[in-house]
Amino acid sequence: MVRMIEFFTDYSWVLWVALVLLFVIVEVATVDFTFLMLAIGSVGGLLAGLFGAPFWLQIIVAAVVSILLLFTVRPPLLRALKRGGDPTPSNIEALLGARGVVVVPLIDRQGDSGLGQVKLSNGETWTARLLAPTGQDSLDTGATVVVTAIEGSTAVVVPGERTPS
Incomplete structure (x- = not known):
């Protein structure tokens, strides 16, 4: 168990990079901006790790950044995306x-x-x-x-x- 904790402490950046890539791939498929906000939150966790924060703090940073982005940045992005639709009835x-x-x-x-x-x-x-x-x-x-x-x-x-x- 101690070795596993040491592994996460030493190589947490690998986990964050993998999460960022996974979230970006899912975002490209869904275009809902949810996974984009999670990817940016994971970048926050990665940066916290690169500055020497312990793994538990990296998780907290990633969660806080993701939640803030989900509730502040995502709604205006969705409105801007839907604004461009053609309101003309068809069929x-x-x-x-x-x-x-x-x-x-x-x-x-x-x-x-x-x-x-x-x-x-x-x-x-x-x-x-x-x-x-x-x-x-x-x-x-x-x-x-x-x-x-x-x-x-x-x-x-x-x-x-x-x-x-």
Whole structure:
């Protein structure tokens, strides 16, 4: 047991360098800044060891530096990283609320699903059906609609207000 303590005392720098490398590798894979803060804390433990601090003090220095960085530096880094995201909706979210014009009439007869086609404001043409509780059972060509949902490859629409031409 005494030999093991002497080993850690004499070669603690090897442990700190190994921890720094391990934490940096994990940080590169996760990009969460947690392991980066632990790596910097390990550098603090390494520096304490190089200045002659006992191993128990090196551990305390590494822990304190890591905790301070986790609570002070990491949150602003995460905010800065997430700030650059594109807030523009895409895919189905971009279609919800989109306006369009009926190009193939939507007619709901007995047993018919009332499928027709609408051309949306983004230029796409979609198979469409009327939302059931609207009270209308048909929309003719040229009627304005608004997309309320996407079900598979069908746009669920409701009548929209006419826009001035």
